[in-house]
Amino acid sequence: MAEEIRAEMVANVLSVPVTAGERVEPGTTLVLLESMKMEIPVLCEGGGTVREVHVEPGEVVQEGDLLVVIG
Amino acid sequence: MSAAAAETLERDPRDPQVRFEHFFDPGSVELITEVDRSGMLAAVGTVEGTPVTAFASDATVMGGAMGVDGCRVILTAYERALAEGTPVVGLWHSGGARLPEGVVSLHAVGEVFAIMTRASGRVPQISVVIGPAAGGAAYGPALTDIVILGPEGRVFVTGPDVVRSVTGENVDALRLGGPEPHGRRSGVVHVVAPTTEAAFVEARRLASLLGNQASLDLGSVTDLDLGSLLPDSPKRAYDVHPLIDVLLDSPGVELHPRWAPNVVTMLGRLGGRTVGVVANNPLRLGGCLDSSSAEKAARFVRMCDAFGVPLIVVVDVPGYLPGVGQEWDGVVRRGAKLLHAFAEATVARVTLVTRKAYGGAYIAMNARSLGATRVLAWPGAEVAVMGAVAAVRILHRRRLAEVPEENRALVELELAEEHEKLAGGLARAVEIGVIDEIIEPTQTRSAIAAAIAAAPARRGQHGNIPL
Structure with missing residues (x-):
């Protein structure tokens, strides 16, 4: 089942260390966000394969925006 | 068979x-x-x-x-x-x-x-x-x-x-x-x-x-380096769970782990005695307080107080989560519950500032002014109304506007240093008594245990309304 990883808060996208097709383990950093003057890694919960990447560095994401889909 | x-x-x-x-x-x-x-x-x-x-x-x-x-x-x-x-x-x-x-x-x-x-x-x-x-x-x-x-x-x-x-x-x-x-x-x-x-x-x-809270055995509390569980960069978010697991004798039972995860509420034991831990989790929402997490923590604090369970408050909070959603969600009303819960609590409640405590959230995380039993801080912790750079951007808005853009970051930093000297940082916080003691991360377990052991055993006389 696909797992949709969404932004929890308004943030700048600092980096996206994963690419589509890549295998990721629980705890892997999927996206690095900046918000409240902090660097906040968005971690993979379940593990699987990165199906879709919806953001790139420099973008601003809003709360609820889709970041990555893990399948 | x-x-x-x-x-x-x-x-x-x-x-x-x-x-x-x-x-x-x-x-x-x-x-x-x-x-x-x-x-x-x-x-x-x-x-x-x-x-x-x-x-x-x-x-x-x-x-x-x-x-x-x-x-x-x-x-x-x-x-x-x-x-x-x-x-x-x-x-x-x-x-x-x-x-x-x-x-x-x-x-x-x-x-x-x-x-x-x-x-x-x-x-x-x-x-x-x-x-x-x-x-x-x-x-x-x-x-x-x-x-x-x-x-x-x-x-x-x-x-x-x-x-x-x-x-x-x-x-x-x-x-x-x-x-x-x-x-x-x-x-x-x-x-x-x-x-x-x-x-x-x-x-x-x-x-x-x-049901069996036991008494705190100070002799059984060994010290460990909790500081090694923080990332090197002060800007970097991290998961607070490993720190709490080491702070307690063994991993406790987390309540509401997936709901409002930017605050962690956990029952466990320190020196064999039951304690309640309230901790900001920077990994989620940067550790900001918001309406749900304040309410979750408030209910936990009131439960612990009602049953005489001492509280350990681990603080690393950048502030309250800003935004229309939060205001309309009643962050003022629901955040007030946490202020009320801590201020009325009669159990021992020890605060530890690991990295930073800013603004209204500083108060809400069991500050001295709310009646904390003891407030400890690790060296390098920041206690302020807001971060120094953010503060000078407001205090020196006009002056900064006149500075050419390419020099602005540098001037901001200089002003921030100056501001920290004036506002006083951690040393000033100790001087005015809002921080009782700066402790090494390696002394954390024994310092918290000693503060709990020294406090009188008390219990709040109130129910635990499901806030």
């Missing part, structure tokens, strides 16, 4: 006596009400040697529906628990009030709610929802201190059929009131268990933590 296995096969797993045997210590169960058709049964026994009172729905009779006689069983269990001062644990599997009995069953269910409220803050109340807990049976667990949900557990006021006929929404019981919605969205459930057996294990751990 052994005789015991044959006997287990013959017995319905929904039989409350079978459930009591799973929950209590082996051989300790003693029924305190009759086995009958009331749909409910009560017993006393022990959990890790601690006396506990329990009642269980009998789902083999009318799906565990609650009538006058069944409710009488719950009242008996509560009267016993209040008289003996034991935790009371409800094992729920009930469709709600008994329809054929009509209003008298509603009246009886209301009496159950009333005795739960009278018992609130006096004896710990734990609910294990094994099967459905619908209608009246939903509000039973909801009035108790801690709700544990098994994989088959469903909690809702109106079931899928009623929802469909009234609103036209097609939703099944799982999506309406299963582990996902209640563990993550509603905050109704404190602990989601992967199996029914695991739900009993969690209930036993919590009954023991609250």
Whole structure:
């Protein structure tokens, strides 16, 4: 089942260390966000394969925006 | 096949006596009400040697529906628990009030709610929802201190059929009131268990933590380097769980792990004594407080205070989460609950600032001004209205606007250094007494344990309204 990883808060996208097709383990950093003057890694919960990447560095994401889909 | 296995096969797993045997210590169960058709049964026994009172729905009779006689069983269990001062644990599997009995069953269910409220803050109340807990049976667990949900557990006021006929929404019981919605969205459930057996294990751990708090043995508290669990960069977010796990003797029981995860609330032991931990988790929302997390923490603080459980508050908070959503969500009203909860708490409550405590959130995380027993900080921790750079951007807005853009960052930094000297940083915070002591991260466990041990044992005289 696909797992949709969404932004929890308004943030700048600092980096996206994963690419589509890549295998990721629980705890892997999927996206690095900046918000409240902090660097906040968005971690993979379940593990699987990165199906879709919806953001790139420099973008601003809003709360609820889709970041990555893990399948 | 052994005789015991044959006997287990013959017995319905929904039989409350079978459930009591799973929950209590082996051989300790003693029924305190009759086995009958009331749909409910009560017993006393022990959990890790601690006396506990329990009642269980009998789902083999009318799906565990609650009538006058069944409710009488719950009242008996509560009267016993209040008289003996034991935790009371409800094992729920009930469709709600008994329809054929009509209003008298509603009246009886209301009496159950009333005795739960009278018992609130006096004896710990734990609910294990094994099967459905619908209608009246939903509000039973909801009035108790801690709700544990098994994989088959469903909690809702109106079931899928009623929802469909009234609103036209097609939703099944799982999506309406299963582990996902209640563990993550509603905050109704404190602990989601992967199996029914695991739900009993969690209930036993919590009954023991609250029913047998033990005394703090300072000699058993060894020191470890908690500082190594922080990332090198002060800007980097991190998961606070490993830090709490090391702070406690062993990993505790987290309440509401998936709901409002930017604050962690956990019961565990330090020096053998039960303590409650409230910690910001920078990994989620940067550790900001928001309306849900403030409410979650407030309820936890009030529960701990009511049962005399000392509190450890681990602070690394950038502030309150800004935004229209938060304001409209009542962050002012719901955030005020946390201020109220800490300010009224009479138990020992020790604050540790690991990295930073800014603004209104600094106060809300059990600041000196709210009556903290002791406020500790690690070297390098920041205590301020806001970060220095953010502060000078406001204080020196005009001056900075005149600086050419390419020089602005540098000037900001210079002004920030100057501001820190004036505002005083950590040293000033110690001087004015809002921080009692700067401790090395390696002294954390012993310093917190000593502060708790030195404080008088007190307990708040109030109930634990499900905030």
